[in-house]
Amino acid sequence: MAGKPKLHYTKGRGKMESIRWLLATAGVEFEEEFIETKEDLEKLRNNGVLLFQQVPLVEIDGMKMVQTRAILSYIAAKYNLYGKDLKERAWIDMYVEGTTDLMGMIMYLPFQPADTKEKNLALIIERATTRYFPVYEKALKDHGQDYLVGNKLSWADVHLLEAILMTEECKPDILSAFPLLQAFKGRISNIPTIKKFLQPGSQRKPPADEKYIATVKKIFNI
């Protein structure tokens, strides 16, 4: 069952965006089928294609894969973006879990009660600048290499770039104290497959707007 991977999700970032980034980086073309209404989601559920009744769902290599991390790990390993041995894999996993936590905070921001938004945004900025970015800045400083792990492009680099761009959308000068991350951002953005993904017209999704948030709330009963 060859053919392009097929992504099932709403027409926005959410939990699928990291998957889009990774496939794009690996130079893998993919198709998307968008869930626009509650009925679309029900249909998928009734078809028995969602193992745990949830999306993301990615049809790939004859599998109907669910669970974001399972999908990302599979793609990373398949396309040699997961390090060369167990220890490199361990570091990649640690770094990716950190950026996942950070991006998770940003992703849930629009769904928090309105009166907590300012506080949550401040927390995101604090965590980004005192807990997460210093770690990656130091990693790059300590080994002086272009990539986070093993002197080679990996899932950790893609994920970090995604996190940097997302946090910059919250606060444009968020990298001001992190010169190596600034250089990293420039460098990784210039990798041809990633450069292409960053251009208008790609399958990269924009930040959530009011309309998208309302749609998501309706579809998922939030």
Add this chain to the structure above:
Amino acid sequence: MSGKPKLHYFNGRGRMESIRWLLAAAGVEFEECFLETKDDLMKLQKDGSLLFQQVPMVEIDGMKMVQTRAILNYIAAKYNLYGKDLKERALIDMYVEAVTDLNELLMTHLIQPADKKEQHFATIVDKVTNRYFPVYEKVLKDHGQDFLVGNQFSRADVQLLETLLMTEECKPDILAKFPLLKSFKARISNIPTIKKFLQPGSQRKPPLQEKDVPKLMKIFH
């Protein structure tokens, strides 16, 4: 820097329990260093041992590993509990991720505000019996094998057993409608390393009690 892995966490289940289970299942002896106060946590944070200032932290093979999933992935791969190829790994990951979601629900149960507890419990029971357990029951039914993936013992089996036992603690008859999960539970519990871990005196931790919650909040908040 050989020697036994060393686990840093509070003296309770939380996010470290799955790691204890997996090490135990793999027959790996480990040491534990318990955080009892906020000062203990801050000390670890100050001496640079915690990559993102958080526990769990496991000292293993010369690394100070953090992030529960990273630690579990490493242990599983090192001790051949992660399937034989990419596709088996994919299945294991899918099964494990769902069980992790369920564990999160169970973990947050005790810290629910009093007025939300009943509703939360009802949600857990509903998801367990309608969303999660039917999947694993069907997997076992469809292939008729002893283990979830690849006819071989893997982390998926360990983590599912852990979750089955935890849900039974919430609702003792929760497996009533799942005969294959019942026999799975017995079978996996009888694996020598796991049997040992299930005996009193092992490093398995008891469920969190209401009275322990304030102490926990003090360390982490």
